[in-house]
Amino acid sequence: MSTSPSDDNIIFALQQLGRQFYENHHRFKEPSLRHRRFRHRDIVPLIEQLQEKSSFDVQVAGHSVQGRSIYLIKAGTGKTRVLLWSQMHGDEPTATMALFDLMHFLSQTDELDAVRDHILQHLTLYIVPMLNPDGAEMYSRRNALGIDMNRDALRLQSPESVLLKQLRDQLEPAFGFNLHDQSRYYTAGYTALPATISFLAPAYDYDRNINTVRERAMRTIAGMDHVLQQFIPGQVAKFNDEHEPRAFGDNIQKWGTSVILVESGGQHGDPEKQHIRQLNFTAILSGLYLIAEEKYRSFELAGYNRIPENQRHLYDLLLRHVRYTEHGRDTLLDIGINRLEVDAPNHLGFYHSSAVEEIGDMSVFHGYEELDARGLTLVPGQVYEQPIDNLEELTDELAYRLLKRGYTTVRVKHLPGVLPDPTSLPLNVTGIASLVDHRLALEEPANFILKDNQGLARYAVLNGFVYDLQGEQPATFHGLLH
Secondary structure (H helix, E strand, O other), rough: OOOHHHHHHHHHHHHHHHHHHHHHHHHHHOOOOOOOOOEEEHHHHHHHHHOOOOOOEEEEEOOOOOOOOOEEEEEOOEEEEEEEEEEOOOOHHHHHHHHHHHHHHHOOOHHHHHHHHHHHEEEEEEOOOOOHHHHHHHHOOOOOOOOOOOHOOOOOOOHHHHHHHHHHHHHHHEEEEEEEEOOOOOEEEEOOOOEEEEEOOOOOOOOOOHHHHHHHHHHHHHHHHHHHHHOOOOOOEEEEOOOOOOOOOHHHHHOOOOOEEEOOOOOOOOOOHHHHHHHHHHHHHHHHHHHEEEEOHHOOOHHHHHOOOEOOEEEEEEEEEEEEEEOOOEEEEEEEEEEEEEEOOOOOOEEEEEEEEEEOOOOOEEEEEEOOOOOEEEEEEEEEEEEEOHHOOOOHHHHHHHHOOOOEEEEOOOOOOOOHHHHOOOOEOOOOOOOOOOOOOOOOOEEEEEOOOOEEEEEEEEOEEEEEEEOOOOOOOOOOOO
8 A cells, every 4th residue: 555755754763863862862761770680669769759849740549469569750830640560470561661761861951852842741640660560570460369460450459450440540541551561482474483572453342443532542553664764774573452441451442542552572583682672662653653643543544454464473582494213203394492481589680491383384484593403303302421520620621522423311419418509500400310301292301312323412402402512612602400
């Protein structure tokens, strides 16, 4: 569908403005939020700093199940009210970081003053940066009652859910930004590209009807997509719009607020989502500008509909065309492996635990990391039965020699009383009498050796990490304690 010259001019101007937001993000980035696993106590000092600035009105709007303060930050004096809420799920913090960057932007003075002033004069922003502080404390999706707040919009059994409903009803915002993180394994349609950002104007009924409220959100998203395509071409998708009657986004849309769902997915080389944070900052600011200018009206629904839908077509590691012998049969396989994050006891760090998720013909799937294993044979990793005395003996050099010989696990006579951080283990570790089986199987850990036609170990797959034994050890590579 062609666009008119005036529409093209609006798109071009919006993209230029979005580029300014994107390229200047580093100037507004909150420096204390460098990792995803921050807590309520980490943002309280940042909010207290905002209280000292005349451009913000900060109040404690309510409290969580465990009594933590939930803050509401107001900025702007415009007639159009916009409510933005993040971290409804405690383990979805990317947009929370971006909201603090946004508030830095709103409080500064520079060459972007014309845009900043226009937003603040035409909009009144109400920002809830962390709706589920108890979940953030545990880095958990659910709150302290074990409730998924995004399935509590009707029963309202959680105080955090009650608060969000009250804010919606009292403020009656024209627009709402519902900010989340999604699985890193989504692709943008049926491509090999991750769905780094996914949007949605949630459906308010099962028939997915479109009224003026939902249409406004769709048009705004179409404009935001034009901005992001400059930085992540082909990596913007739409979240599934199947109606969920218990969800807040669907209901807030039904209650008369145009809801824009933003989901932060995955991107290669961005494990702490700092680039995705920058994309959130850029997209949200661009959306606010469109609303302040009412320029969202210039974007067609066709632009929203052209955004591809999320598909779950990605794996962390995809081995292609590897040979494997089982039950006397020589088989050609593809193997999809994911490395799941496991929380450390304090919820501030994590380690990886791998699992084989799929076996067979995976020609329509993709991997963040792929290895063409033509000519290689998969052999299950073995346990080195001559135990070492303690973990101090397990050096990188010893681990490399054992991997070359086909061993992915070593027995240790004297394991410490306090279990080690798995990220420090260059091999899998087990005790003297433990039974370990590394055969290829679904939902089991990925610990293999890939051998060439001469029977020599060419690659090791340890806990889902692939190691080229003719090269350097990967930067992220560790075993587990079995």
